[in-house]
Amino acid sequence: MKLKKEFVTHQNDNEHVTVAAGNTEFTGMLLSNETAGFIIEHLKSETTEDKIVDQMFEEYEAPREVIAADVHRIIEKLRSVGAIEE
Amino acid sequence: MAFFIKTAGQAFRIEPNHDNIRRYCEGYICEPCDDFCDVSVTPEEIEAERQGAIDAAVAEHRSTEFSKGQLEILTVHRKIAEFMPGVGVFLFHGSAVAVDGEAYIFTAKSGTGKSTHSALWRRKFGGRAVMVNDDKPFIMIKDGKAYACGSPWNGKHRSGSNVILPIKSVCLLCRGDTNEIYKINSRDALPTLFEQTYRPSSPDKLARTLGLLHGLTDSVGLYRLFCNMSPEAADVSYEAMKEGL
Incomplete structure (x- = not known):
């Protein structure tokens, strides 16, 4: 899976934002914290949910099942706004 | 005849199809220069602007009648707005x-x-x-x-x-x-x-x-x-x- 190319992001010190270009149905803005931003950035190249969980487990000190639940929730959120190419 | 305007520090060249736009840009017209972006539009681009203009007018309870000259003003604005992020x-x-x-x-x-x-x-x-x-x-x-x-x-x-x-x-x-x-x-x-x-x-x-x-x-x-x-x-x-x- 991958983030659709119409979805673009920007990160500054305070937040990570994601919006959609062109005639995409989603016209809002996703404001993400650091971990959600991490997930979105990793979705910019072809990947899987499991791979992202692995990468996050390396980066953050948290139980694997907590990370897996977070990753799943955020990917579902992205899916619901049409941001994911399966 | 083509003319140049300057806004936000950036020069634009416009070759108008209709009279309205030159008058509309009064106060921003500048001398021709070398470093400019051409934002002239075609009759087809002007016509393509009509539906968007009508939708915006309906949302703001304004008249939905637009002359081609008015639509050219909107079309040139859109072209400038598309260009601008490249120059900050x-x-x-x-x-x-x-x-x-x-x-x-x-x-x-x-x-x-x-x-x-x-x-x-x-x-x-x-x-x-x-x-x-x-x-x-x-x-x-x-x-x-x-x-x-x-x-x-x-x-x-x-x-x-x-x-x-x-x-x-x-x-x-x-x-x-x-x-x-x-x-x-x-x-x-x-x-x-x-x-x-x-x-x-x-x-x-x-x-x-x-x-x-x-x-x-x-x-x-x-x-x-x-x-x-x-x-x-x-x-x-x-x-x-x-x-x-």
Whole structure:
């Protein structure tokens, strides 16, 4: 899976934002914290949910099942706004 | 015959199809120069603008009749707005008024009372106030600072000036029974600011626009104002934003 190319992001010190270009149905803005931003950035190249969980487990000190639940929730959120190419 | 205009520090060449646009751009016409972007439009592009113009007019309860000359003015504006993020500028929907050389921008959906509020400021400050652009200022981000820029596209009252002034604060305006103002952070402000920002069609230019929006939120005061239409509303908003409270 991958983030659709119409979805673009920007990160500054305070937040990570994601919006959609062109005639995409989603016209809002996703404001993400650091971990959600991490997930979105990793979705910019072809990947899987499991791979992202692995990468996050390396980066953050948290139980694997907590990370897996977070990753799943955020990917579902992205899916619901049409941001994911399966 | 082709002519040149300058807005937000950038020169544009326009080869008009109809008479209206040259008159519309009066006050921004400049000498021909080498470093310009050509924003001439074709009759087909002008016609393609019609449906969008009608949709916007319906949403704002305005007349849905557009001459080709009026549509050309809108089409050229869109072309300029598409180009601008590449040079560090984006198009924003709001009323920009300056006091003592510093610009304040009020933003909200059409019909909320942006122009009404900036008119209160002009009444309060008289000659100290300069209308930068009553409807669609260009915002330029340069060396970490944000500037409000006048342009010919300045709203139905045609209110604005050919100036580029540093932005002190941006204020999200809501109607209220009483006048209250709050400082907000970029997280609170960004969704509304993005709603009122021109979205280029290309992902690359949109990504640049996002970066510029962050440039704005990083460098100016951000506020939410609840206000009525009494002169006191201008006292409340100015006092807080001037002092950075």
